[in-house]
Amino acid sequence: MNQSEARRPWTFAGVCVMVPALTLMVFNLADPVIRLLPWYAATYLLIGACIFAPTGRFPSLRQAVAFLLPGVLLVPLALTNVGWWCGAWLLGLPAWGLLLTRWTPENPLPAVRVLKFLGLLLLGMTIFTFNNIIYPVPSLGLFLLPIIPLVRLADPEYWVRPLQAAVEVLLAVTAVVIAFTIPTPEGSWSSPWIYAGGAATAGLMIAWWARGLPRRSPANAPP
Secondary structure, three states: OOHHHHOOOOHHHHHHHHHHHHHHHHOOOOOOHHHHHHHHHHHHHHHHHHHHHHHOOOOOHHHHHHHHHHHHHHHHHHHOOOOOHHHHHHOOHHHHHHHHHOOEOOEOOOHHHHHHHHHHHHHHHHHHHHOOOOOOOHHHHHHHHHHHHHHHOOOHHHHOOHHHHHHHHHHHHHHHHHHHHOOOOOOOOOOHHHHHHHHHHHHHHHHHHHHOOOOOOHHHOOO
16 A cells, blocks of 8 residues: 555545534524534534545645635525525535545646536435435435444455544444434424434435546546
8 A cells, every 4th residue: 555545535534524513503403503603613624634634734725715615605694594505515525625635736626527526415415405205215324334434444455544444433433323312303303313314325425426536637647
């Protein structure tokens, strides 16, 4: 295993942070939205740490701006009761951060790739919003969270990154536990774990797509 392989972003860990955080925020929407913003900011920064810290490099200015700016611009929409779009953006944030880690002057981020990401984000938002109607299929994604890192333990290359393995297993199990310990509000016709499952399915889907993309655009690939 080369050094670049060892320094990949922890995208899966970012998804595991997003799932319980988004579920907790959704089931506290009765509170003024302003009270959710510190949790939103903390989740945003934690996901950013999962993506950029393992690479061993500080993000460039344009990477940092591209990562933070969408979340900042969505805050006024939440504060004006247009909708909780900040939370919806979190579904794709781990994958968005992964795309940005590959955005360098030598390797531009193609517009087509951004459009594909936005299309998948829209699909993920649909899954998260309406999965309670087509339950239980999308919600089963919640149970994939602890399974994925445990399956990856069979890969010898995963064992040489013990910190990543331990963090991912811990975060995945914690996400499932939190999803089942959040009390269902009186009168709610959907349980928190169902929403958590929708978030997990959407987040994993977008992250899986982003992780499978080539690290270099064809125009910049070596001959």
